[in-house]
Amino acid sequence: MMRPMSLHRRTVLGAGLAAAAAVVTGCQAPPPVVGADGTGAPTTGPVPSGGAGAGPSASAPAVSPSAVEAFGAAPGTSASASAGGATRPTGAEGSPLGRALTAELTRHLKPTPQNPKHPGYAGAVAYCQVDGELSARATVGKALRYGAGPVLLPESRQVAMRADSIFDTASLTKVFTAILTLQQVDRGRIALDTPVVEHLPGFAGPGKDKITVAMLLAHTSGLPVGAKVTGLPDDAARRAAVLATPLVKGATPGTVFRYSSVGLMVAAQLVEKLTGQRLDKALKNGITGPLGLRDTGFNPKTWLANADQARRLVATDARSSRGLLRGTVHDDVANHLGGIAGHAGIFSTAADLTVIGQLLLNGGTYRGTRVLSETITKRMLTNVNRGLPAVDAERPNRTSDHGLGVVLNQPWFMGRLATGKTFGHTGFSGTSLLVHPGRRMVVVLLTNRAHPNWSWANPDPVRVAVANLCA
Numbered sequence: 001m002m003r004p005m006s007l008h009r010r011t012v013l014g015a016g017l018a019a020a021a022a023v024v025t026g027c028q029a030p031p032p033v034v035g036a037d038g039t040g041a042p043t044t045g046p047v048p049s050g051g052a053g054a055g056p057s058a059s060a061p062a063v064s065p066s067a068v069e070a071f072g073a074a075p076g077t078s079a080s081a082s083a084g085g086a087t088r089p090t091g092a093e094g095s096p097l098g099r100a101l102t103a104e105l106t107r108h109l110k111p112t113p114q115n116p117k118h119p120g121y122a123g124a125v126a127y128c129q130v131d132g133e134l135s136a137r138a139t140v141g142k143a144l145r146y147g148a149g150p151v152l153l154p155e156s157r158q159v160a161m162r163a164d165s166i167f168d169t170a171s172l173t174k175v176f177t178a179i180l181t182l183q184q185v186d187r188g189r190i191a192l193d194t195p196v197v198e199h200l201p202g203f204a205g206p207g208k209d210k211i212t213v214a215m216l217l218a219h220t221s222g223l224p225v226g227a228k229v230t231g232l233p234d235d236a237a238r239r240a241a242v243l244a245t246p247l248v249k250g251a252t253p254g255t256v257f258r259y260s261s262v263g264l265m266v267a268a269q270l271v272e273k274l275t276g277q278r279l280d281k282a283l284k285n286g287i288t289g290p291l292g293l294r295d296t297g298f299n300p301k302t303w304l305a306n307a308d309q310a311r312r313l314v315a316t317d318a319r320s321s322r323g324l325l326r327g328t329v330h331d332d333v334a335n336h337l338g339g340i341a342g343h344a345g346i347f348s349t350a351a352d353l354t355v356i357g358q359l360l361l362n363g364g365t366y367r368g369t370r371v372l373s374e375t376i377t378k379r380m381l382t383n384v385n386r387g388l389p390a391v392d393a394e395r396p397n398r399t400s401d402h403g404l405g406v407v408l409n410q411p412w413f414m415g416r417l418a419t420g421k422t423f424g425h426t427g428f429s430g431t432s433l434l435v436h437p438g439r440r441m442v443v444v445l446l447t448n449r450a451h452p453n454w455s456w457a458n459p460d461p462v463r464v465a466v467a468n469l470c471a
Helices: 007-025 065-071 096-107 170-186 213-218 235-244 261-275 279-291 306-312 332-336 350-361 374-380 411-417 460-470
Strands: 123-130 133-144 346-348 423-427 431-436 441-447
Touching: 096 123, 096 133, 096 460, 123 350, 123 460, 170 213, 170 261, 170 279, 170 346, 170 350, 170 374, 170 423, 170 431, 213 261, 235 261, 261 279, 279 350, 350 431, 350 441, 411 423, 411 431, 411 460, 441 460
Parallel strands: none
Antiparallel strands: 123 133, 123 441, 423 431, 431 441
16 A cells, blocks of 8 residues: 655645746636637647647746746656756655566566466556555566567666557557547537537438447447458558448447447547547647657657657567567557557557546646636546446456546546546557546556467456555
8 A cells, every 4th residue: 555645844844835836827717728729719739749748838938947947747658858857856656656567577578377387567557546646656677678579688788668668558548549639628629429420521321320429439339349441552442441440240239338449430530520630640639748748758759859769669569560669659550540549549658647647637738838727627527428238249248337538436447446436548669647536546567478479468457456455
């Protein structure tokens, strides 16, 4: 169990950070609501320029290096948002929980009784934040260990994992897509019960006229897991194929939970239609820019400096027909869609993902910037599938509990932290985000279990182990 921070320490820290913000930015207006198209009132607080998360408010004042040095980067803030981009010592790795997490993550660098033939992953990063303060952090193993083949690389060519390593988050992308979609609800452009076909005429086919925006986010649309986009001549044809994907045979929209990546691919096209922006631009204007998340975005090789690509990108598959994947999306459909899709493709760090967890925990606001209204955030985190059956061949015991873009109450990855209010998501590449509202806790676990071969390990045992240590 973690010892809660004393009231005195929490008060002093909060006062110090508040003083720094006051010195740098002066008096601020009430938090603005940010739309995915970047319109509306300018964001308050520092919005870094450049990088993946550069937002629309380039004129917003930046925190001075001296202020950051005096008070430290705020918990959960991207390391690159601190002065000079350096990760500042927090003591989180040396805390009792930090040491326990390090020991547990290190154990899975070798075969275990749960996974006797192969290591669980080549490397991992874990963050545990409580009440806005980073309580524990662990970093183990390698970001790159194998070359294409796969072949084990010489030690001199391997790359150590870092606390600020950048991972292919896989299906954690769906949480971002859901937030962007719900921003459109906030702005009155759509309603949750709006039939999708009203805005996307290409979304045609038997039974699909009954599919609403909410069903896409709750995985009750009846759409299948994947879309067939190979063998098509261009991106327009592939996007059209996503919209034309038929329902699963016998499915009736709104009656069964059936996990569907296609649903979030469609939601992404809806966001693009309503904002007039490609999804990566909508992400930048609606989420990463306003929140200062400079280490989060699609196709990181387009915005990450060469030196950072070499030091910080985490590898996934080393045996695919595409060769070693490092900084290139692992998901094949997302790759065919140019690396920009609503279901997969976002790369990020543990620190940036902790901000997303804290944003939702705070009711849609983070450090003075409102991204979602409190009302829509509450709906996002409420079980909208109550009483519905679930169909999941891989996890036959899972329930249908789901909010609008987030999973609820799933012990198979939340362990003892699972409750009716606990929310989060997992990613195929070995990533997970978990938020326990009752404890004001955000847990991020990022592993490269797909490196060099995703079939080597089941990522769920270590997810449960980390959650149980934090419980």
